[in-house]
Amino acid sequence: MYQATWRHTTWRFGDLRTLLAKATPLRSGDVLAGIAAASAEENVAARMALAEVPLRRFLSEVLIPYETDEVTRLIIDSHDRQAFATVASMTVGEFRDWLLSDSATPALLAQLAPGLTPEMVAAVSKLMRNQDLIMAARKVTVVSRFRDTIGLPGRLSVRIQPNHPTDDPRGIAASVIDGLMYGCGDAVIGINPASDNTAAIIDMLCMLDRMITRLAIPTQSCVLTHVTTSIEAISRGAPIDLVFQSIGGSEALNTSFGITLAMLKEGREAALSLKRGTVGDNVMYFETGQGAALSADAHHGIDQQTLEARAYAVAREFKPLLVNTVVGFIGPEYLYSGKEIIRAGLEDHFCGKLLGLPMGVDVCYTNHAEADQDDMDTLLTLLGTAGVNFVMGVPGADDIMLNYQSTSYHDSLYVREVLGLRRAPEFEAWLTRMGIMDPSGKLTSDHPSQALLAHAVGEAA
């Protein structure tokens, strides 16, 4: 039992799961699940009660039973008590104060990560305002490597997302070339395929591999298909850089995705066996998003933000190159408005970073959400300030396959310019060599790269 008293009113919360849900800043998904605070006052009272909970409590009161959920087992079994020692005596409220203080240095936060559980991080995020989420996340540097170095301070990488409704290789190549001309693509060139046919997936992988090899681009490719399809493709000799998978924070959700932790391990080992990385061996790309568990009826009465943080425990077990929270994709029944999407994006980025993940955010919305480009500009600017590792680059912000709006190639130029964010160092050098960028970091727009165009036209022919 948890409680808070304010003046003459006492609020009681039966268990940690209920307390976390009631303390969460209001969003439509928790209302839909029937677990949100019933009033603004109850919401704040729950935060007051949560602020008093010792961090240790999260190690003894698990949200989904250890016996029935392999994500819980992973969280508990991999918890590093030694790393936890720094904050072991704190309450959630004290932890917030400490995170925002000068005592919480980047070096200390990096050491602390394995000592934190997703529930501790989710809990503290519920006591934080947007500026707190930005301030604390900004202190954490998480670097990952495959063919270039992603996540260095002052850097921002971009995924080229060249989707096409029928996976037309010429259409995809055209969108990739366009993206490279804007200096995008240092996070990954990653296609969401329309098809789940293994032969078609392999064709796309070969096309991207040809482009990366011929043009000597220091980046990696990915076709975002099911882990089992990637494993099958590897066994057929496909040139796979990164193995992709959507993951969630409960075993039931992962079952609905058709995966187990063992399958992720097998996928990672298969990709590692190819030894295709040049500067590092982070070979996994994960995507997550608040609301997925509720939509799959796999939420166990836990709020969507806490479940999202639990997905990050799954991610960190497999040392990913990229973790991407697709924040506004799922629709208004989970995140109703621009305000809710912005908040969720900052929470996810903060929680992932604190847990030691190379976090990126798909800053996005659907046409039935109460959001528009202005909201995305705001979130992108905030995330750039918070030190996000990477964002999406979609031609003109319009994904013609998945039917939603994300950040565009142009948007990445904007956020680089206003915040002075540079590309991955290896990629920056390549852009200069290709004459796409001048040494000051500006695009040389009047002289489009003839090599790129020639390659595109050759690919298209």
Added chain:
Amino acid sequence: MTNGDPWALLRSYTDARIGLGRAGSALPTSEVLKFSMAHAKARDAVRTPMDWTAIERELAALALASLRIASAATDRDSYLRRPDLGRVLGSESRQMLATQVRAAPELLLIIGDGLSSTAVAANAVATVGALLPFIRRNGWPLGPVLLASQARVALGDDAGGMLKARAVVMLIGERPGLSSPDSLGAYLTWEPRVGRKDGERNCISNIRTGGLSAAEAAFRINWLLREAFRLRLTGVRLKDESSYQLDAPPTMPAIRESI
């Protein structure tokens, strides 16, 4: 073309917004306005209430009777926030169906507004019209066409279950994309009843000008219906053997559920 502007060639391979040019780091004004108009069309598709009077008139011209029903979602806002309400009949509609529809139809046709009234206005009657000759040839008795407001796909389970229909075809406005605010979906469910899973339906997507034509859609709906009546099922075990790709992208499971 290859000797001219290489962008013209590249643009011919995709509808993606490539080669847009720049104003500094930003989009040129003309592109900002084009994008805004596309978003405005998609927003209007979601927000504009369905004008059923026009649909009723067009159906009458096809000699089809129709009845209006509504889900338990009372307005657009609760429809968007509460998908569960869009999946069940409102109490008035439930009562009305109980009193007004007697014979169990072999095939129940429902037109639902879904997430795009634009799609329904543009494509629903044309699809029904193209489907009618097939229905008559197969001899499937048809009840009145139900016109459903604030409808999700699964509303067909509730209505079809009440009426004891053998199969239901729900034509419904799909989640509007920037380049396709007018896309209609057709969802086929054998023996509809509350609690059917998405995997127990077949779906034909992207029915619109520039996508799948009404005639093509009707051909495929008929093909699937004949198989459904033969196998007594719909869903993942009924494979659509035409070449069109129907599956939702496997990495993004939320798409289908959001209608």
